[in-house]
Amino acid sequence: MSKVAIIGSGVVGQASGKGLIAKGHQVIFADVNLKTLLQLSQKGFEAVEMDNLAEKIEDIEIFFLSVSTPTENGKINLDYIKAATASLGKAMAKKTNYSVVVFRSTLPPGTSRNVLTPIIEENSGLKAGKNFGVCMNPEYLREAKAEEDFLKPKAITIGALGDRSFDRLNRMYSPFEAPVYRMSLEEAEMQKYIHNIFNATKIAFFNEMRQVAEELGIETEKMFSLVVKTAEASWNPEYGTKNFGPFNGMCLPKDTAAFKAWARENLDLDMLILGSVIDSNNNMIERKKNKETNQN
16 A cells, blocks of 8 residues: 655545545645644644655655646746646755656646646755656545545546656555556546536536527426437537548538527527637637648
């Protein structure tokens, strides 16, 4: 079993740590929030201030960073994860054995490799790939059921700097009954964004269609339930994910355009999601034409 440090002991960090303890791993929680650490200590968990982590550092094999990366003024704020990474790097300067740093926070593609790993190297004097490993391990936890979701994952994604990094984290997850998918660091980072954005897009799409139904006095429950059963985008998980280019054919181009125009003319509704779908598809068609023209 592994000894793991959880850096950032909020909802994700606590769910991860408690889940790992349940699977037999030894876990220490670290944070800058003294109230959180006190609550964990009172419940019998090992918890230390981030500044004191260096005292426990030598035996730790895996560091989980579950630090907030909030969006502020429309842009991601990496200040908290950078600060936590720098603190970890300073603590790791005393390590003599190999360990793996695992980023759990949602990060734009390239952040683990190009931003955070150099911070660890600078503050520790160690070299990534040689003295320590790096992984991106996105979480798929629902806030209300975070602990349950961690213990029963549908999938485990590991973006790894190399084989040694992957093998160490994969071994830690061996007690979990879930398929493990190996990716590059960048692929794992982007996959988490696609995961969340797909959820957001589906909610926005059905909300927009509900708006039309409400204008018409139509109930949506039966319609939406039936769409889930009949639309290939719903019952075929691979639908739309292959590189077949823009949608075309007899139905999709004409029906998307027709419904958008009908809603505008008859209900005075601007179908923003639908309009974006049409505009995006047309843009891809135009880009494809221009690319073919330039190649010829």
